[in-house]
Amino acid sequence: GEAVPAAQKSSWTSFLKSLAGFTGDLSSMTAPPFILSPTSLTEFPAYWCERPELFAMIADGKTEEDRALAVLRWFISTLKGQYTSRNESMGSEKKPLNPVLGELFYGYWPESKERGGKTTLVVEQVSHHPPITAYRIANDAKGVVLTGHNAQKTSFSGGSIIVKQVGHAVLTVALPSGEKEEYLITLPRLRIDGLWYGSPYIELAETSFIQSSTGWLSTIEYKGKGYFSGKSHSFKATVTPANVSQSTHVIEGTWHTTSKDNRTNAQFHDVTTPKEEVTVTSIDEQGEWESRRLWHGVAKGIREGDFDSAAKDKSRIENEQRQRRRDETAAGTKWELKHFEHIDSCPVYERLGKMFSANPPTEDAYVYLNNGPDA
Numbered sequence: 001g002e003a004v005p006a007a008q009k010s011s012w013t014s015f016l017k018s019l020a021g022f023t024g025d026l027s028s029m030t031a032p033p034f035i036l037s038p039t040s041l042t043e044f045p046a047y048w049c050e051r052p053e054l055f056a057m058i059a060d061g062k063t064e065e066d067r068a069l070a071v072l073r074w075f076i077s078t079l080k081g082q083y084t085s086r087n088e089s090m091g092s093e094k095k096p097l098n099p100v101l102g103e104l105f106y107g108y109w110p111e112s113k114e115r116g117g118k119t120t121l122v123v124e125q126v127s128h129h130p131p132i133t134a135y136r137i138a139n140d141a142k143g144v145v146l147t148g149h150n151a152q153k154t155s156f157s158g159g160s161i162i163v164k165q166v167g168h169a170v171l172t173v174a175l176p177s178g179e180k181e182e183y184l185i186t187l188p189r190l191r192i193d194g195l196w197y198g199s200p201y202i203e204l205a206e207t208s209f210i211q212s213s214t215g216w217l218s219t220i221e222y223k224g225k226g227y228f229s230g231k232s233h234s235f236k237a238t239v240t241p242a243n244v245s246q247s248t249h250v251i252e253g254t255w256h257t258t259s260k261d262n263r264t265n266a267q268f269h270d271v272t273t274p275k276e277e278v279t280v281t282s283i284d285e286q287g288e289w290e291s292r293r294l295w296h297g298v299a300k301g302i303r304e305g306d307f308d309s310a311a312k313d314k315s316r317i318e319n320e321q322r323q324r325r326r327d328e329t330a331a332g333t334k335w336e337l338k339h340f341e342h343i344d345s346c347p348v349y350e351r352l353g354k355m356f357s358a359n360p361p362t363e364d365a366y367v368y369l370n371n372g373p374d375a
């Protein structure tokens with residue numbers, strides 16, 4: 001473990017040992033301080049929109065094909081942020097703070113000429129055990145809205161953590177004609193490598209899909225070192241119209257840099273340029289359930305290397321949560337979600353999932369209640 005501080009070598013080794021026999025909820029496992037991130041998982045949905053102009057531009061596509069490609073371009077362009085940004089900012093993947101039930105994260109990207117309108121983000125932790133995060137991102141002026149939820153099933157194999165993402169996202173585009181186009185987005189599998197050395201990083205694996213209500217389907221295959229091009233973070237996406245198996249576009253490249261459309265040889269995406277992080281109100285203006293306010297003491301301890309005070313404040317938060325759950329049980333009440341309503345079967349997943357034989361054939365979802373801070 002080269003990246004492991006000398007004083008934490010043995011606790012890292014025992015952490016890895018406990019991983020080996022592990023199935024279930026990784027997020028609740030105690031890990032040594034050097035691997036802790038001061039950021040809660042409720043902040044992660046912001047990665048979907050760090051290139052807000054690509055999100056907005058989906059609405060500008062003139063044809064069904066143009067829009068299918070624009071959705072794919074936006075999606076691929078989010079992957080670098082989603083899966084490599086902790087390595088860039090903190091030197092390796094780190095263990096995020098495990099959100100509490102009801103934790104909130106609000107933010108926005110200001111309006112600009114290129115993107116038409118302000119883009120808003122509403123995130124709520126809708127389950128603690130297992131952890132499930134629901135989110136909604138909207139550029140109302142453009143009529144582009146993304147709603148989704150995220151959970152993970154983790155296991156350990158061959159020295160790596162394998163993460164199956166559970167959940168999906170739905171993107172809707174309100175067209176000038178008054179019609180609404182929908183896109184069902186499934187999520188890739190992750191492998192967390194580099195654990196032995198104490199410098200974890202993510203590689204994506206297998207296949208994810210973007211199915212449009214127009215019939216256009218993007219199939220994205222992910223490979224690491226030694227496949228396709230031989231490079232890490234490689235992908236190959238095929239884009240096909242309804243009822244046609246011959247693909248119209250094949251796009252290849254590495255998702256953390258650039259890619260090309262094989263047919264035209266034109267560049268397809270480029271994320272070597274700066275991204276734009278979400279704007280969030282200052283902590284003293286936040287409500288008590290808002291992520292950065294709620295975790296303030298813990299995050300400060302982690303950032304400043306004061307792990308005792310971080311651990312103390314984390315225990316305080318966890319004890320408060322346990323007490324709340326006990327009180328609810330005693331009173332026969334249930335925690336009420338604030339911005340989302342749970343449904344057992346997502347109608348968009350049902351309808352669009354059939355078009356590419358999605359597995360599983362149905363999934364639950366969280367419907368946005370239209371009551372975010374900007375509503």
Ligand code: 0T9
Nearest residue numbers: 026027031035044082093094095096150152163200
């Ligand atoms: C949705 C994303 C997800 C969340 C994170 C697996 C992981 C929790 C889920 C899937 C986002 O859209 C994309 C990126 C990173 C994913 C996290 C990486 C990670 O390590 C954690 C898990 C729970 C751990 O903390 C594992 C233990 C740790 C010691 C390894 C660094």
